Amino acid sequence: MNSNKPEDSVAIDVQSVTKIFKGETEVLALDDVSVQVRENEFFTLLGPSGCGKTTLLRLIAGFEHPTDGRIKLHGSDISLLPPNKRPVNTVFQNYALFPHMTVAGNIEFGLEMMGQAKAERSATVDRMLALVQMEELKNRRITEISGGQQQRVALARALAPHPKVLLLDEPLSALDLKLRKEMQIELKRLQHETGITFVFVTHDQEEALTMSDRVAVMSAGKILQVGSPRDIYDHPTDRFVANFIGESNFLNAELTKVSKGKGMIKLASGAELDASLPSDAPAVGPVSILIRPEHSQLTKRSSKAPLSGSIDNIVYFGTDTHFHITLETSEAFTVRTQNKPGFEGAFQIGDQVSLTIEPDAVQVLKD
Amino acid sequence: MSIASLLQRPFSVKRIPGFATIAIITFFCLYAPVIILVAYSFNAGTSLAIWEGFSLVWYQQAIANEAVQAAGLRSLALASIAATIATVAATMAGLATTRKRPFKGQTAVYTLINQPLMVPEIVTAVALLIFFAIIKVATGYQGMGYLIVAHTAFCIPFAYLPIRARLQGMDLSLERAAADLYATPWLTFKRITLPIMAPGIMAGFMLAFVISLDDVVISEFVKTPGQETLPTYMLGQLRRVVTPEVNAISSVLLAISILFVALFFFLNSRRS
Numbered sequence: 001m002n003s004n005k006p007e008d009s010v011a012i013d014v015q016s017v018t019k020i021f022k023g024e025t026e027v028l029a030l031d032d033v034s035v036q037v038r039e040n041e042f043f044t045l046l047g048p049s050g051c052g053k054t055t056l057l058r059l060i061a062g063f064e065h066p067t068d069g070r071i072k073l074h075g076s077d078i079s080l081l082p083p084n085k086r087p088v089n090t091v092f093q094n095y096a097l098f099p100h101m102t103v104a105g106n107i108e109f110g111l112e113m114m115g116q117a118k119a120e121r122s123a124t125v126d127r128m129l130a131l132v133q134m135e136e137l138k139n140r141r142i143t144e145i146s147g148g149q150q151q152r153v154a155l156a157r158a159l160a161p162h163p164k165v166l167l168l169d170e171p172l173s174a175l176d177l178k179l180r181k182e183m184q185i186e187l188k189r190l191q192h193e194t195g196i197t198f199v200f201v202t203h204d205q206e207e208a209l210t211m212s213d214r215v216a217v218m219s220a221g222k223i224l225q226v227g228s229p230r231d232i233y234d235h236p237t238d239r240f241v242a243n244f245i246g247e248s249n250f251l252n253a254e255l256t257k258v259s260k261g262k263g264m265i266k267l268a269s270g271a272e273l274d275a276s277l278p279s280d281a282p283a284v285g286p287v288s289i290l291i292r293p294e295h296s297q298l299t300k301r302s303s304k305a306p307l308s309g310s311i312d313n314i315v316y317f318g319t320d321t322h323f324h325i326t327l328e329t330s331e332a333f334t335v336r337t338q339n340k341p342g343f344e345g346a347f348q349i350g351d352q353v354s355l356t357i358e359p360d361a362v363q364v365l366k367d
Numbered sequence: 368m369s370i371a372s373l374l375q376r377p378f379s380v381k382r383i384p385g386f387a388t389i390a391i392i393t394f395f396c397l398y399a400p401v402i403i404l405v406a407y408s409f410n411a412g413t414s415l416a417i418w419e420g421f422s423l424v425w426y427q428q429a430i431a432n433e434a435v436q437a438a439g440l441r442s443l444a445l446a447s448i449a450a451t452i453a454t455v456a457a458t459m460a461g462l463a464t465t466r467k468r469p470f471k472g473q474t475a476v477y478t479l480i481n482q483p484l485m486v487p488e489i490v491t492a493v494a495l496l497i498f499f500a501i502i503k504v505a506t507g508y509q510g511m512g513y514l515i516v517a518h519t520a521f522c523i524p525f526a527y528l529p530i531r532a533r534l535q536g537m538d539l540s541l542e543r544a545a546a547d548l549y550a551t552p553w554l555t556f557k558r559i560t561l562p563i564m565a566p567g568i569m570a571g572f573m574l575a576f577v578i579s580l581d582d583v584v585i586s587e588f589v590k591t592p593g594q595e596t597l598p599t600y601m602l603g604q605l606r607r608v609v610t611p612e613v614n615a616i617s618s619v620l621l622a623i624s625i626l627f628v629a630l631f632f633f634l635n636s637r638r639s
Contacts, residue, residue, distance in 0.1 A: 063543055083546040090547045096540035100562050109558075110548030161549065 010074075011165055011197040012037040012060060017069035019055055019221075029055040031221040032069070037165070037199055038214075042191050044200045046208040047218035048244070053201045056218075057167050060199065061090045073164060084113070089158035090167045094174070095150045097142045103153050104129070104138045110161040128156040131190065148179045155187075159194060166191075168200045172207065184211055205245045209233060217241045234292075235363050237278030242290045242365065249296075249333045255287045255364060263364055265289055268329045271306035275362040288365045293336035295361035298323060298346075298353050305354030309333065314349055323347065325355070401621065408614035415609060425615040435616060438600040442580055445511070445596060449518035450526070450575035456519070457526035457571055458564075465534040466542065466560070481528075483521045491521065492588035499589060509591045517589045518579045525578045526571035529631070533567025566634040573627040573634075581624065 014037075019030040030052045037043045045053040058064045060071060062083035071079045078086055089110065097106050107128050111121045129135045132152040137145055145153070151171060158166055168187070172180045188211055191198045202208055208215045209229040216226045217240075224238045236242035239250065256272065257264035263275045265287065275289060301308060309327040316339075323335040335355060347353060380386060408426070412419030429435050460480055464473060483491065499513045541563070545555040583598040590599060597620065601613050 061543075061547060063546075083543070084549045084551055088547075090544070092540050092544060094538065094540060096538060096544035098541060098544070098559060098563075109545070109550070113545075113549035113551075113554060157548070 009039045010036045010072075011039045011041075012199070013072040013075075014056070014060075015070045015072065017056070017059060017066045017071060019052075019059060019064065020067045028221050030059070030066075033221070033223055034069075035216055035223055035226060037197060040195055040197055041213040042188065042198045042200065042211055044202060044208045044212040044215045045218055046202055046205060046215050046244075048203055051218040052221040053203075053218050054169060057090075057169055057199065057201050060165070061088055061167050062086050087161075087164045088167060089161060089163040089165075090169065091154050091158045091171045093169045093171065095154040095171075097150055097153055097157070099142050102139050102141055103134060103145065106142065106153055107157045107160050110157065114161055124160055128160045131159070131193070132156045132186075147174060148183075151175060151179075151183060155190065159190065159196065162194075163196060165197045165199060168198060170201055170203070172202075173204075180207075187211060209245070217244060219244075234360075235276050236290065237363070237366050239288065239290075239365050239367055242363075247293050247334060247336070249291045249293060250365075251289050251291065251327075251331055251333070252329075253287055253289045255282060255284050258284060265362060265364065267306050269306055269308070271304075273306060273357060273362050274360070275364045276360065277364050278366045280366070282364065282366065288367060290363045290365055291333075291357060291361050293322065293334040294320075294338075295358045296333075296335050297356045297358075298335055298337065299356055300354065301352045302354045306357055307333065307355040309353065309355075311347055311349050311351045311353060314347070323353075325353065404614050405618045405621065407611055408618045410611050410614075413610055415611060415614070425611040426619075429612050429615045429619075432612070434595070434600060435597070435612075438595040438597045439616075441511075441594065442597040445514055445518055446576045446579040448515050449522050449579045450572050452515070452519045453522035453575045454526045454530075454568060454572040457523050457530050457575075458568055460523070460527055461530040461534050461564075461567075462560070465531060465537075466539065481524045484524050488521075488584045492585045495585065496588040503591075511594065513589050513591070514586060514594060514596075517585050518582065521582070521585060522575035522579050526575040529570040529574060530564065530567040533564050533570075537563055570631045570634045573631045577624050577627045580620065 014033055014035045017030055017033045018028070021027040021029055033052070033056065045056060047053045055064065059066055059079075062078070062081055062085075066079055069079075070077055073086070073088065078088075098109065101109070104125050107125045108121050111124055116124070125138075126135075129138055132155055134149065134152050134156065137149060142150065142153070151174075154171065172183050172187075175183060184207060187198070187200075200208075200211065209232075212229055214226060215229055215232050216223045217232060217236075217238075218224065219240050225232060225236065225241045227235075232241065233245055236245065236248075242248040242250075251267070253265040253267050255263055255275075256266050258277065258281055261277060261281070263277045263281070264272055265275045266272050296307075299305065307327055309325045311323055312326055313324040315322040315324070318339070320336050320338045323337065325333045325335060327333050333355070407415055407418070409421050409423065410419060411422035411424065457480075460476075464476060464480075495513075495517050499517075502513075503509065537560075541559055542555050545559045546552070550558065581598060582596075583602055586596045587599050587602065590596070595603065597616065601616055604613055
């Protein structure tokens, strides 16, 4: 239906949305949030609990209405429509399957409410059951199937009416690790096969990185950064984002030059390195920089190295080893090295070492 | 058994010495009088204490007694009407107190709804007697309305408790899911909320029905002359010569109550 639309046309346009929950104390759940979700993309809202990601999802679904601002779906304002008038479906965290109906009855419910004819409905139900590989359990009661199977039924039920956007509220959090991994791949496949825009809410950074086309990292009712998983991981522009996704080394440095979106920083050792800058670049002067633990390597002590220090601790993780180092500036720094056969024992606790930094590894932070 | 293995096991009241004995004595004290009452309803003689052989004569006499018939039918009609109105009110109260976010004054509402359980029945009865007397003088109306209103009022909390319990066990996101799947608020109620809460409504109705059927204190105070219910009729009989006819009527009431309570537990245990 929408196949000839350009890839990046906007599905959901959240415009300066603020949500305040009034109660004993007023809670500012969303603080002037603006974000665009593109057609056919797997978009993830990532953040710790209480950051406002579920509130934003509920506003898109229609279970809550914005205190201020607007939400548009394909250009039309849906901010004040009730949920049953929005061509958007939700997969709930606890699945919210109807316990008094069968698997097929659950999947059929939305189609029936839309006023589809019986024959068309049964055809869609069968197609959905095939899509989530649940054909054999068609006539089972919801109470008679496992958690993983309920998850599939919840997906089929939400996909059956072919919504413009599918909202997923931490749908994998109740599953065990193995099933969760399977469902991550499954969800990606479903999104690809159906061509429906997915908005996925999670607090799990790995889930966000592996599944998403783009990720919005949220904290305290604000969106801090939006970008591809690689962007978010390699070039976090905010200390919170860097800390929330993966492990980080933060250092003090001096920004000496800014040109064409690239910068040059000077470390305490005097070494100068190229650095990526956040979109609203800070002025020349003291800044915080980020270097990921795996973007640095240990070498023998050398006076020319950008960073030097001594090894405090070595932690073996199977696939890799973490070296905890105290730099000469007494800042802490972690280096992660992938383990190779026969590499054991190259460095010992207490060794004086230097560090090399890979090109494009330095990111200047906003603060 | 070693001390170590004793300590490892969780505490259970069943392992306290004498548990079984105490349980048997308790159940005996509770049910022995009832069993004797039922047994003597089959007594061939007129005595409540001396067994003179098996007979259904008191049941026949009770059924043939026009006063018993009238009181019995009145009790059934009263219980049906009062329990129905009380169940409708309790269902609405249940929905209002469980299907929305907790609102200010919700605890006060719970207390108000459940107040009839706390206030001594005799106080309610006297209050109603005085209140209805004023209305009777003002309007001249003498009909069954007073009994229906009084029974409905004290049946509401009994109907409310199982309905609320059922609704509290029901996930709020079910209605959200229905709305999300294009159901209007009315269709959401009809297709999702009502079918899931139905066992609670049935249980509430049956509990209210039994409570109304068994009530004596409030009925005695509120009824106008000639409006005997089965329990008030029996109370009246006890003031005269007591025959096993009272046992027979009691046994029938008991049977109805047991049936309804059993149904109540059956419906409540069928939680999905």
